[in-house]
Amino acid sequence: MKFNTLSSALKGKNNPTSKQRVANAIRTAGIAISFDTGSAPADRARYSPTLIRWSANLVREPRSHSRSRTAWWRKKPELLPLNSVVPGAGFGRQTRCSSELPMSDHKPLARQKAIVTGANSGIGESVAIALGLAGADVVVNYVENEDAANGVVDRIHQAGCKAVAHRADVSAQDQVEDMFERAVREFGTIDILVANAGLQRDCAFAEMSLEKWNKVLEVNLTGQFLCAQAATREFLRRGVVPSVSCAAGKIICMSSVHQEIPWAGHANYATSKGGIKLLMESIAQELAPKRIRVNGIAPGAIRTPINTAAWNTPEALKNLLTLIPYGRIGLPEDVARAAVWLASDESDYVVGTTLFVDGGMTLFPGFATNG
Numbered sequence: 452m453k454f455n456t457l458s459s460a461l462k463g464k465n466n467p468t469s470k471q472r473v474a475n476a477i478r479t480a481g482i483a484i485s486f487d488t489g490s491a492p493a494d495r496a497r498y499s500p501t502l503i504r505w506s507a508n509l510v511r512e513p514r515s516h517s518r519s520r521t522a523w524w525r526k527k528p529e530l531l532p533l534n535s536v537v538p539g540a541g542f543g544r545q546t547r548c549s550s551e552l553p554m555s556d557h558k559p560l561a562r563q564k565a566i567v568t569g570a571n572s573g574i575g576e577s578v579a580i581a582l583g584l585a586g587a588d589v590v591v592n593y594v595e596n597e598d599a600a601n602g603v604v605d606r607i608h609q610a611g612c613k614a615v616a617h618r619a620d621v622s623a624q625d626q627v628e629d630m631f632e633r634a635v636r637e638f639g640t641i642d643i644l645v646a647n648a649g650l651q652r653d654c655a656f657a658e659m660s661l662e663k664w665n666k667v668l669e670v671n672l673t674g675q676f677l678c679a680q681a682a683t684r685e686f687l688r689r690g691v692v693p694s695v696s697c698a699a700g701k702i703i704c705m706s707s708v709h710q711e712i713p714w715a716g717h718a719n720y721a722t723s724k725g726g727i728k729l730l731m732e733s734i735a736q737e738l739a740p741k742r743i744r745v746n747g748i749a750p751g752a753i754r755t756p757i758n759t760a761a762w763n764t765p766e767a768l769k770n771l772l773t774l775i776p777y778g779r780i781g782l783p784e785d786v787a788r789a790a791v792w793l794a795s796d797e798s799d800y801v802v803g804t805t806l807f808v809d810g811g812m813t814l815f816p817g818f819a820t821n822g
């Protein structure tokens with residue numbers, strides 16, 4: 452549903468047909484909002500998700516909101532986490548994840564320097580922008596599509612922070628080392644690593660080539676090893692700077708629900724994520740005494756290019772939603788907000804934990820009706 456269509460529906464909020472349309476729109480999760488018409492771009496970016504969530508409230512409690520007709524949804528943006536999803540935008544139109552993260556005076560990462568790998572697409576893009584909005588200077592790592600990386604850099608600049616795009620294959624040790632050297636050269640040091648880069652090479656096990664196996668393990672697991680090691684060396688060199696952070700450094704390993712859930716047809720990917728779990732926990736145990744915090748994030752189904760086939764048709768989306776108790780596909784911002792928190796001192800006592808951002812996917816939803 453396009454922004455103006457939804458607005459029109461809301462304007463007629465005393466009309467049961469419109470209300471029903473909005474209610475249906477909100478119930479059927481999974482398709483992002485198209486911001487191509489409506490109010491000024493900044494307003495659309497800031498308030499559109501608010502509008503959507505408030506419209507849900509409107510449907511449930513029409514009387515409580517019907518009094519404030521004048522831009523009522525603008526008055527309560529703080530009520531709205533920016534993660535609502537509304538059908539109808541068309542599968543081909545990716546919502547710009549970045550535009551849904553709000554500017555805020557709260558800068559929990561002020562004066563901190565971050566590297567985000569695989570930061571020109573999907574979750575990494577959203578994480579890099581969220582770190583910038585939270586006050587961090589960011590190295591935007593990419594391996595292909597420089598233009599997309601530069602777009603992320605621009606967004607971080609707009610937030611008032613420094614950013615550079617840096618091409619490096621995370622599975623190549625010399626390129627990882629060059630990237631960290633450049634980060635230290637440009638920013639002085641590194642405080643945060645979000646080891647996010649990853650890929651899939653799906654295949655039935657009996658057919659899986661050694662190349663497919665190796666590629667996934669090299670990027671997803673060895674890439675995290677190399678980046679985490681380079682970050683650790685810099686954290687140990689510099690130590691704690693209390694005016695910047697309680698910790699000497701923070702490492703966030705992007706894992707997956709498939710560190711827990713076996714995944715037929717994806718043995719290489721699930722193995723890599725299972726490996727990330729124990730890599731993360733082992734180095735968290737080893738490095739905690741040095742005041743380096745290592746944690747993981749395990750996303751469930753997040754709407755990004757890596758898993759397009761899982762959400763880009765109504766049938767696929769319907770099947771996917773049977774696995775998600777919360778009833779909607781995740782958005783990159785859902786993960787980005789978790790990453791900002793884990794990178795900040797607000798999570799200072801959180802060490803060696805995997806934070807599942809999965810709408811309940813790991814709750815064995817198949818047993819919800821008694822198995």
Ligand SMILES: NC(=O)c1ccc[n+]([C@@H]2O[C@H](COP(=O)([O-])OP(=O)(O)OC[C@H]3O[C@@H](n4cnc5c(N)ncnc54)[C@H](O)[C@@H]3O)[C@@H](O)[C@H]2O)c1
Pocket residue numbers: 568569570571572573574575592593594595619620621622647648649650670705706707708749750751752753754755756757758
């Ligand atoms: N989307 C999901 O549902 C989901 C769920 C669980 C975990 N994850 C994990 O989140 C991470 C990000 O995935 P995404 O969903 O944003 O997919 P994506 O394809 O949009 O992003 C992956 C990024 O990694 C980069 N990359 C791939 N190989 C690289 C290499 N050798 N060096 C540097 N960068 C490289 C890609 O260029 C891209 O920028 C991955 O680790 C993925 O396994 C995603």
